[in-house]
Amino acid sequence: MQEFFQKRPIWSGIIILVLAVFIWLVLAPWSPEMEAVLGRKRVFLNAVFGGVTLGALYFLVAAGFTLIFGLMRNVNLAHGSLYLLGGYLGFEVSERTGSWLLAFPVVFVLVGLVGIVLQNQVFRRMEGEELRQTMVTIGISVVLADLMLWSWGGQSYTIMTPDWLSGPAELPIVAGTNRDGDTVYLRYPAVRIAILIAAIVIGVLMWLILNKSRLGMLIRAGVDDRDMLAASGIRIQWVFLAVFAFGAGLAGIAGIVGGTFQSLSPGEDTRFLLASLVVVIVGGMGSIPGAAIGAVLIGLSEQLGLVYAPTYSVVVTFLIMVAVLAFRPQGLLGRTR
Amino acid sequence: MSASDPLSQIFQSSARRAAPEPTWVERIPLAVWIVGFVLLIMPLIANNFWLFQVFGWTFILGMIALSLMFLAGYGGMVSLIQMSVAGMAGYAVAILGTSGMSDLSLGWPWWLHIPVAIIIAAIFGTIVGALAVRTEGIYTIMITLAIASAFFYFTRQNYEIFNGYSGFNLVVPPRLFGVDWRQPVPFYYLTLACAVLSYLAVIYVSRSPFGLALQGVRDGPRRMAALGYNVTAHRIAAYTFASVIAAVGGILLVWQNSQISPGTVGIPAVIDILVIAVVGGLRRPIGPFVGALIYVLLRTFSPDLLTGFGLSGERFKTLIGMGFLLIVFFSPDGVLGLWDRWRARQQRKRDPLRDRSTR
Numbered sequence: 001m002q003e004f005f006q007k008r009p010i011w012s013g014i015i016i017l018v019l020a021v022f023i024w025l026v027l028a029p030w031s032p033e034m035e036a037v038l039g040r041k042r043v044f045l046n047a048v049f050g051g052v053t054l055g056a057l058y059f060l061v062a063a064g065f066t067l068i069f070g071l072m073r074n075v076n077l078a079h080g081s082l083y084l085l086g087g088y089l090g091f092e093v094s095e096r097t098g099s100w101l102l103a104f105p106v107v108f109v110l111v112g113l114v115g116i117v118l119q120n121q122v123f124r125r126m127e128g129e130e131l132r133q134t135m136v137t138i139g140i141s142v143v144l145a146d147l148m149l150w151s152w153g154g155q156s157y158t159i160m161t162p163d164w165l166s167g168p169a170e171l172p173i174v175a176g177t178n179r180d181g182d183t184v185y186l187r188y189p190a191v192r193i194a195i196l197i198a199a200i201v202i203g204v205l206m207w208l209i210l211n212k213s214r215l216g217m218l219i220r221a222g223v224d225d226r227d228m229l230a231a232s233g234i235r236i237q238w239v240f241l242a243v244f245a246f247g248a249g250l251a252g253i254a255g256i257v258g259g260t261f262q263s264l265s266p267g268e269d270t271r272f273l274l275a276s277l278v279v280v281i282v283g284g285m286g287s288i289p290g291a292a293i294g295a296v297l298i299g300l301s302e303q304l305g306l307v308y309a310p311t312y313s314v315v316v317t318f319l320i321m322v323a324v325l326a327f328r329p330q331g332l333l334g335r336t337r
Numbered sequence: 338m339s340a341s342d343p344l345s346q347i348f349q350s351s352a353r354r355a356a357p358e359p360t361w362v363e364r365i366p367l368a369v370w371i372v373g374f375v376l377l378i379m380p381l382i383a384n385n386f387w388l389f390q391v392f393g394w395t396f397i398l399g400m401i402a403l404s405l406m407f408l409a410g411y412g413g414m415v416s417l418i419q420m421s422v423a424g425m426a427g428y429a430v431a432i433l434g435t436s437g438m439s440d441l442s443l444g445w446p447w448w449l450h451i452p453v454a455i456i457i458a459a460i461f462g463t464i465v466g467a468l469a470v471r472t473e474g475i476y477t478i479m480i481t482l483a484i485a486s487a488f489f490y491f492t493r494q495n496y497e498i499f500n501g502y503s504g505f506n507l508v509v510p511p512r513l514f515g516v517d518w519r520q521p522v523p524f525y526y527l528t529l530a531c532a533v534l535s536y537l538a539v540i541y542v543s544r545s546p547f548g549l550a551l552q553g554v555r556d557g558p559r560r561m562a563a564l565g566y567n568v569t570a571h572r573i574a575a576y577t578f579a580s581v582i583a584a585v586g587g588i589l590l591v592w593q594n595s596q597i598s599p600g601t602v603g604i605p606a607v608i609d610i611l612v613i614a615v616v617g618g619l620r621r622p623i624g625p626f627v628g629a630l631i632y633v634l635l636r637t638f639s640p641d642l643l644t645g646f647g648l649s650g651e652r653f654k655t656l657i658g659m660g661f662l663l664i665v666f667f668s669p670d671g672v673l674g675l676w677d678r679w680r681a682r683q684q685r686k687r688d689p690l691r692d693r694s695t696r
Contacts, residue, residue: 075475130475131415135615135665138608142658150652270604274486277479285476311495318487322468325480329471 055299056199064247070286080273086252115248284334400586402625413555423587424602429454437507466576504598618671
């Protein structure tokens with residue numbers, strides 16, 4: 001962090017300035033003149049919160065993807081299928097048992113098992129052959145997508161929010177003033193706030209495990225030099241299996257989350273695969289904080305774009321990716337190898 | 338053909354003295370002649386459905402996959418943008434030429450809108466290429482896939498230019514020389530001619546100094562850079578060339594379907610092109626056409642096949658995906674690779690004398 005400030009004072013200044021303006025826009029009440037230019041603050045706030053929540057969801061999907069890529073150099077283009085599979089399984093579990101929370105561990109284990117099979121049966125056979133991995137996982141995703149279409153059909157599903165999370169929650173952020181001149185605070189669906197908090201908790205936990213635990217040490221060592229780690233007597237295939245299962249399970253959990261606050265339908269798998277691709281390209285391959293930054297950036301730009309430039313919102317996302325590629329091909333927090 | 342034929346043995350041995358590796362190179366022309374002849378007289382054999390749906394579609398998909406094969410086989414860059422480039426050309430034809438959406442289409446004459454459409458698609462492909470060549474290997478796949486999906490979502494969202502969800506319909510080829518080019522027989526010859534031309538163009542370019550330099554860049558970018566070649570420029574130029582082929586394919590595709598919509602450039606279509614090129618084989622330009630033929634046949638007849646086995650006819654995607662998986666698992670260089678290996682084994686089995694004679 002400090003190193004970054006010292007190396008690039010101008011850039012860090014610009015970043016801090018943009019962040020400050022943004023935070024001020026969110027927190028401060030808008031004057032009528034500002035509302036005349038920028039539109040209602042409520043709309044802006046809703047877009048921002050929608051973007052951050054979407055970013056949280058993208059982070060859950062992309063974190064597994066980037067972890068798997070960073071450690072094993074495995075390109076898992078079936079990651080979106082794992083997301084959708086997790087969503088469908090979560091739907092089934094919560095419908096059958098009536099418990100939304102129970103769906104999370106069950107799906108985590110089930111999709112994690114699928115991940116173990118993938119790693120053990122597919123990726124282990126073609127270590128280091130990136131192109132073949134890509135093709136095989138594309139083939140797997142095509143087959144999985146069709147099988148899921150077979151068993152769950154083409155309609156879209158929404159996982160029911162549990163009672164204790166339904167309804168709005170009031171946030172201590174000024175949304176505007178009503179006719180009487182009282183300040184109105186932002187009301188936002190509680191389930192989305194829960195998702196946001198959960199994503200942050202998962203992100204922090206991942207960071208802690210990666211940086212403070214023995215397993216994390218093994219993983220980081222594996223990212224840096226896989227052969228040396230294997231040579232020092234670590235059963236690296238077990239580490240690989242654990243990481244792959246964790247990444248896949250995370251994608252499955254993200255499927256439940258996505259099914260709760262959006263919907264599940266065929267085609268969502270590619271949508272989330274692409275979202276995680278873009279997030280990971282922007283944030284940097286193999287970097288968890290990079291995935292977090294990329295996810296929030298992409299989520300925000302998507303939602304703000306939808307509100308302020310509906311027909312061009314995809315282009316905004318795309319432009320961010322192009323800009324990152326043009327100036328920092330390894331991604332914002334990626335390392336050159 | 339058979340090696341026991343004395344004439345061919347003499348012929349082969351004399352050829353071997355002149356050039357180091359002749360035999361099967363000399364055999365190929367005969368196969369090409371046969372295939373060419375069959376393709377030319379195809380309208381006499383096949384009915385209109387086969388001409389228009391099966392072969393027309395095969396040639397079109399083959400051309401788009403050929404552009405991918407050129408990039409991947411000779412340039413070492415697996416680009417998933419080719420379908421989007423083709424779609425861009427198709428959209429350009431629909432927008433600049435005439436279509437059912439008369440208030441959006443500009444209605445330019447054919448001699449203007451077709452070249453301009455190809456140029457637009459080439460520019461699009463070049464820009465994407467310029468971005469993609471900043472990265473290597475797997476990143477190229479990811480970035481081109483991301484851009485292709487961005488293009489898909491953009492065409493679906495944008496109503497001012499691309500007419501959003503519904504796209505353009507009634508996009509038909511111009512009536513040139515009094516021929517309705519959408520009739521099966523003329524369309525068959527049109528697609529055949531375009532496919533053959535692009536095939537020959539790829540072969541020609543692959544043997545030209547540019548193509549050889551490109552293959553050098555594929556095998557050793559650092560060495561080529563050290564030799565004074567501009568690696569980036571070669572790669573981008575390869576994208577431009579491939580885009581032109583894909584663009585022609587895209588225009589033909591629009592004419593065949595007489596419509597274009599975001600689904601034409603959707604992710605499944607993008608992946609289909611990769612499947613076609615890989616299944617056919619990325620080593621030689623004929624591969625994509627073989628792959629396209631297999632794909633089209635599967636796509637057309639697998640519902641019947643599946644219902645024949647008592648399964649639902651909608652599961653053809655699983656069939657295609659499984660076939661793709663098997664090919665990638667067991668023969669990474671596609672059907673052509675299988676064929677080559679089979680041929681090599683047959684030859685080894687057939688005449689043990691050959692190796693002795695070369696010594």
